[in-house]
Amino acid sequence: MSDALPKTPKLDELEKGKWPSFVTEIKMAAKKSPMCRDLLGQLEQSYEEKIGYWKHGGIVGVMGYGGGVIGRYSDLPEKYPNISHFHTMRINQPAGWFYNTDALRKICDIWEEHGSGITNMHGSTGDIILLGTTTDELEPTFSELQKIDFDIGGSGSDVRTPSCCCGMARCEWSCYDTMKACYDLTQAYQDEIHRPAFPYKFKFKFSGCPNDCVASMARADMSIIGIWRDDIQVDRAAVTEYAKNGMDIKADVVDNCPARCMDWDGKEIHIDNQFCRRCMHCINVMPKALAPGKDRGAAILLGSKAPIIEGALLSSVLIPFYKMEPPYEELKDLLERIWDLWCEEGKNRERVGEFIQRVGMGNFLEAIELEPVPEMIAHPRENPYVFYEEYFEEDEGEEEESES
Amino acid sequence: MAKTVDEIADAMYKLVKDAFGIKKLKPMDLTKAMMELYEGEVDKKTCKAAIKQLIDSGKCVYTYFGGSYVEIPHKEGSANE
Ligand code: HEM
Ligand code: HEM
Numbered sequence: 024m025s026d027a028l029p030k031t032p033k034l035d036e037l038e039k040g041k042w043p044s045f046v047t048e049i050k051m052a053a054k055k056s057p058m059c060r061d062l063l064g065q066l067e068q069s070y071e072e073k074i075g076y077w078k079h080g081g082i083v084g085v086m087g088y089g090g091g092v093i094g095r096y097s098d099l100p101e102k103y104p105n106i107s108h109f110h111t112m113r114i115n116q117p118a119g120w121f122y123n124t125d126a127l128r129k130i131c132d133i134w135e136e137h138g139s140g141i142t143n144m145h146g147s148t149g150d151i152i153l154l155g156t157t158t159d160e161l162e163p164t165f166s167e168l169q170k171i172d173f174d175i176g177g178s179g180s181d182v183r184t185p186s187c188c189c190g191m192a193r194c195e196w197s198c199y200d201t202m203k204a205c206y207d208l209t210q211a212y213q214d215e216i217h218r219p220a221f222p223y224k225f226k227f228k229f230s231g232c233p234n235d236c237v238a239s240m241a242r243a244d245m246s247i248i249g250i251w252r253d254d255i256q257v258d259r260a261a262v263t264e265y266a267k268n269g270m271d272i273k274a275d276v277v278d279n280c281p282a283r284c285m286d287w288d289g290k291e292i293h294i295d296n297q298f299c300r301r302c303m304h305c306i307n308v309m310p311k312a313l314a315p316g317k318d319r320g321a322a323i324l325l326g327s328k329a330p331i332i333e334g335a336l337l338s339s340v341l342i343p344f345y346k347m348e349p350p351y352e353e354l355k356d357l358l359e360r361i362w363d364l365w366c367e368e369g370k371n372r373e374r375v376g377e378f379i380q381r382v383g384m385g386n387f388l389e390a391i392e393l394e395p396v397p398e399m400i401a402h403p404r405e406n407p408y409v410f411y412e413e414y415f416e417e418d419e420g421e422e423e424e425s426e427s
Numbered sequence: 428m429a430k431t432v433d434e435i436a437d438a439m440y441k442l443v444k445d446a447f448g449i450k451k452l453k454p455m456d457l458t459k460a461m462m463e464l465y466e467g468e469v470d471k472k473t474c475k476a477a478i479k480q481l482i483d484s485g486k487c488v489y490t491y492f493g494g495s496y497v498e499i500p501h502k503e504g505s506a507n508e
């Protein structure tokens with residue numbers, strides 16, 4: 024095959040505009056990599072014919088691991104022999120996505136030697152995505168990556184690579200050490216990440232505050248979101264400063280408070296903290312004046328997922344406040360009770376959120392031995408969906424009495 | 428008497444082999460089958476260790492078809508040379 028790039032008029036359209044283009048990137052990589060040349064060719068043909076030419080491979084991986092490699096084969100291997108195999112490797116990213124340039128260069132060097140050279144930093148799972156290699160190169164790539172302390176991440180019916188926001192490393196709002204928690208649980212559940220044994224995938228995501236920068240609320244089966252239980256910290260002088268500099272505190276802060284629990288008398292801000300919903304709005308608008316309280320921890324939520332078998336779900340509260348300090352014993356105990364139940368009773372490809380919908384929250388809580396509390400609501404301003412059995416029993420008793 | 432990891436691994440291997448081409452089995456299917464077959468003689472921990480042994484020895488592999496399964500190594504239909 025010649026070294027010239029294939030003609031790609033359709034793909035070239037995607038290079039126009041002021042934003043980055045994956046086509047430009049693949050073309051750059053194609054100067055060195057025959058895989059990328061064939062990738063451009065096949066992609067152009069797909070755009071032309073409106074047909075996808077990738078086949079799934081369900082069996083490729085590295086020895087001992089059940090996840091982390093996503094098998095792909097070209098459906099046109101004669102025409103594009105260099106991408107006959109084009110497997111993706113998910114590599115567990117460091118907590119908070121912190122690297123030094125040395126680590127990044129080493130990953131790229133390994134991938135130029137053993138794969139297509141193109142990466143996706145990072146996939147929506149959080150992993151480093153190494154796009155495109157052959158079955159024979161999987162083990163050598165894995166062994167090179169291990170030498171620089173990187174490991175494969177999750178895929179399939181296992182614990183997926185946990186991810187977290189940058190937390191205390193960069194963000195003053197972080198209510199617990201997200202990176203430490205993410206790393207701790209990643210290490211604790213190595214077997215569960217690499218040896219798929221669940222009905223379906225299970226994701227953790229750790230956010231340091233309710234801004235939820237890793238969108239754990241919508242994307243993680245277990246969402247661990249930082250929160251405080253005392254009062255929002257107020258720096259009165261800084262509030263005055265904001266007002267002096269022209270901020271309309273009534274319109275921009277107070278009137279947008281979803282709990283309507285704030286007040287501004289032109290001089291001072293008052294917050295009725297018992298009604299505050301920890302939405303972060305006021306803190307985001309006046310970061311110099313307001314801050315999360317000092318008694319910090321995390322809310323543990325369960326059940327979100329994107330639509331596949333059933334529709335999308337958001338996570339809902341399981342533990343309203345947890346101190347989130349290592350070694351996170353209570354959390355791990357609870358998690359293992361959830362997994363035991365879901366593994367035992369869950370249907371194939373049923374996410375834990377769907378499982379809860381099927382069996383009912385009341386039964387689920389009873390089985391994992393967690394007391395219902397009023398904070399366990401499906402969404403704000405809705406009544407609790409917990410079934411309080413003892414009250415019903417009392418009612419029934421009374422009725423029987425009046426009937427007799 | 429409690430079954431050993433080896434005994435359970437052998438029994439699981441037979442299941443996986445017999446099911447090949449007929450039904451794909453998940454790790455939990457294997458565990459449940461063992462708990463039923465050897466009631467009172469085997470626990471989940473032994474089953475987990477047995478699956479680990481089957482995978483680490485290369486006698487079985489994990490596969491992915493929407494969900495994850497345990498199968499004997501084979502060349503799949505979609506694989507190119
Ligand atoms: C115009 C072409 C393409 C579009 C619009 C597209 C779109 C997407 C989207 C929306 C996602 C989910 C986002 C994410 O996971 O980060 C995704 C994921 C993915 N795509 Fe593509 N894609 C394209 C081409 C390709 C090609 C050419 C390959 C490989 C040959 C590929 C392999 C993957 C893989 C492996 C994932 C999963 C990444 C992960 O684990 O996070 N995609 N793609
Ligand atoms: C057994 C009797 C009652 C039950 C089971 C009941 C139940 C509820 C529930 C579940 C909510 C929603 C709570 C939320 O999402 O924040 C609510 C809200 C409300 N209820 Fe009742 N309620 C009862 C009696 C009453 C009575 C007697 C009054 C008035 C005298 C009343 C006035 C209200 C008001 C004003 C709200 C809205 C509160 C808000 O916006 O936070 N309720 N009630």
Ligand code: SF4
Pocket residue numbers: 188189190194195196197198230231232233234235236237249
């Ligand atoms: S989720 Fe909160 S703590 Fe984490 S980076 Fe975002 S704002 Fe900061």
Ligand code: SF4
Pocket residue numbers: 279280281282283284285294298299300301302303304305306
């Ligand atoms: S965090 Fe949200 S709910 Fe609480 S006081 Fe501020 S704006 Fe209101």
